[in-house]
Amino acid sequence: MAFDMVAAALCVTATVAGMRFAAWCSAYLALRGLPGPKGDLVLGQLKDVVKPDHHRTLFKWACQYGGIYRIRLAHIHAVVVTDPQLIAVVLGKDTEIEKSIEGVYSHFNTLLHAGGEPNIFTSHTDAYWRLVRKGVAPAFSAKSMRQGFAHVLAVNQQLVSILAARAGAAVDMDNAALRVTLDVIGRVGFGKDFGATADLDDCRANAAFDLMSAGRDEGIKRWNNPFRKYLVFIWPSQSVRKGRRKLAAFQALMAGLLAEVRARGEPAADDASIAAQLLRIRDPATGRPLPDDRLAAEIGVFFTGGFETTGHTIAWALLMISQHAEVEARVLAELHALRLLPHQPGRRTLDFEDLARLTYTGQAIKEAMRLMPVLTDGTNRTTLRATQLGVHSIPAGTMVWVPFGATFASPQSWERPGEYLPERWDDADADYARPTGGEAAKQDLADRAAGRAKRFMPFSLGSRDCVGQSLARMNFTATVAMLLSEFSFRLADEMDGMASVRERATSGLLTLQPADGLLMHCTPRGAEVAASC
Numbered sequence: 001m002a003f004d005m006v007a008a009a010l011c012v013t014a015t016v017a018g019m020r021f022a023a024w025c026s027a028y029l030a031l032r033g034l035p036g037p038k039g040d041l042v043l044g045q046l047k048d049v050v051k052p053d054h055h056r057t058l059f060k061w062a063c064q065y066g067g068i069y070r071i072r073l074a075h076i077h078a079v080v081v082t083d084p085q086l087i088a089v090v091l092g093k094d095t096e097i098e099k100s101i102e103g104v105y106s107h108f109n110t111l112l113h114a115g116g117e118p119n120i121f122t123s124h125t126d127a128y129w130r131l132v133r134k135g136v137a138p139a140f141s142a143k144s145m146r147q148g149f150a151h152v153l154a155v156n157q158q159l160v161s162i163l164a165a166r167a168g169a170a171v172d173m174d175n176a177a178l179r180v181t182l183d184v185i186g187r188v189g190f191g192k193d194f195g196a197t198a199d200l201d202d203c204r205a206n207a208a209f210d211l212m213s214a215g216r217d218e219g220i221k222r223w224n225n226p227f228r229k230y231l232v233f234i235w236p237s238q239s240v241r242k243g244r245r246k247l248a249a250f251q252a253l254m255a256g257l258l259a260e261v262r263a264r265g266e267p268a269a270d271d272a273s274i275a276a277q278l279l280r281i282r283d284p285a286t287g288r289p290l291p292d293d294r295l296a297a298e299i300g301v302f303f304t305g306g307f308e309t310t311g312h313t314i315a316w317a318l319l320m321i322s323q324h325a326e327v328e329a330r331v332l333a334e335l336h337a338l339r340l341l342p343h344q345p346g347r348r349t350l351d352f353e354d355l356a357r358l359t360y361t362g363q364a365i366k367e368a369m370r371l372m373p374v375l376t377d378g379t380n381r382t383t384l385r386a387t388q389l390g391v392h393s394i395p396a397g398t399m400v401w402v403p404f405g406a407t408f409a410s411p412q413s414w415e416r417p418g419e420y421l422p423e424r425w426d427d428a429d430a431d432y433a434r435p436t437g438g439e440a441a442k443q444d445l446a447d448r449a450a451g452r453a454k455r456f457m458p459f460s461l462g463s464r465d466c467v468g469q470s471l472a473r474m475n476f477t478a479t480v481a482m483l484l485s486e487f488s489f490r491l492a493d494e495m496d497g498m499a500s501v502r503e504r505a506t507s508g509l510l511t512l513q514p515a516d517g518l519l520m521h522c523t524p525r526g527a528e529v530a531a532s533c
């Protein structure tokens, strides 16, 4: 009897394995027509894409193989897409191509939830995701941003005073920008001042700031080694135990924030902060609020999603603007026209309406986001069924990777792609793909319904785009404008020049960031600057 059961189990296992192998082989054959790099026999291109400078490799492959090519990450077949027309299909068809939850996003579940439950970022596009996404949407409306602006101003004013007191000294502006971002999300979204901006020096002095990066580090280790979450039981090395402790501390921090928010009582009717909106969510089936553990995980995802992304964006924009004298001069002229420069007659404080008026400054930031996109790896999808991408039929179960860095720098979509040219955004249509290859291509493009495919999508596209983009825009525009109005920034000699900072940028830590911080000397602007504008 026992023998029969073992034999039956073995038969089932062998059949399932056989079917999987057959599916794998058929996907291999189906994708064989696509170009792609030759890789390691066992790992394929896996080793290339976990390197700290893999964004360069993805760019090189896009130039070499075009807007769609295949790679293999060990046993996973993947198709990499940088052609805007195809990206529009990939990110626009939720019912055919879903976020790659299993194998990519689900690794991040245990970072935020001890039991590994998914959150708005890591869940399928399902009923739970819709409930949370719809629930928090009002927190990012124009009205909420206007309400939160006073916090953005206060945090940046604090940074300006600290930098003024350290005039001339070299300050790590990447670290400073990250701190501002943490405080902005804390204050605007949750009514909580973490005080990270108050002390720029010591990472460890601010527990919240320290834990934000710790969550990220452990996330990467788990992504590179999915078994890491179990290792503490099997091989409890010091590093694994430390990672676990940090994660537990991060989750406790978020649970503590939830308790703090609850202790304030029912949110006021006009409070549409992230905290208030999360508390208002009700399960339509039971009418009950989300359980506390899920709420704490959702709070955590707004910090992890918004903290490094916005912080490094600010740092890259400061670097690019301050290293291009002609761009900086135009930014200053715009600030001067709005009476936002120190020492100018009738000087005003930046207000919410100014954010929309800072057209050129916005373009300068946007161009920095094109050349140094924080989410250079973009997004991953998986085909739920066989899907047509251009002339290629992509089998079900294939990972489709849209790397933004390679897309935003591709010579197939951009003129002078490697140059920092904020003026390219003067054209309101510059976000959209252009026909290349003469009249025929123009006609072809005009013929396609999806002819206005976007070639620039730093916040992604479609239903799973960035829910927090309005907060990010408000934060980075205000910070860059306020810092540049008050100071000129010179890259410290230790940084070895802008080219070297860009060359050494790492994408191995989830976001594209300066490898060794961004040391800059900040000099307060004198009266002559306003006079010369």
Ligand code: HEM
Pocket (backbone or CB within 6 Å): 120, 121, 122, 133, 185, 189, 301, 302, 303, 305, 306, 307, 309, 310, 313, 374, 375, 378, 379, 380, 458, 459, 460, 463, 464, 465, 466, 467, 468, 469, 471, 472
């Ligand atoms: C410059 C700053 C930012 C950039 C470039 C950015 C970019 C993105 C991108 C590309 C996605 C889609 C990711 C994917 O498909 O894997 C995303 C999703 C998300 N972002 Fe952002 N983000 C930024 C700031 C923020 C901020 C400030 C918040 C909130 C405080 C936030 C919260 C989220 C959340 C919760 C999601 C998941 C949305 C969903 O799946 O429905 N992000 N972001």
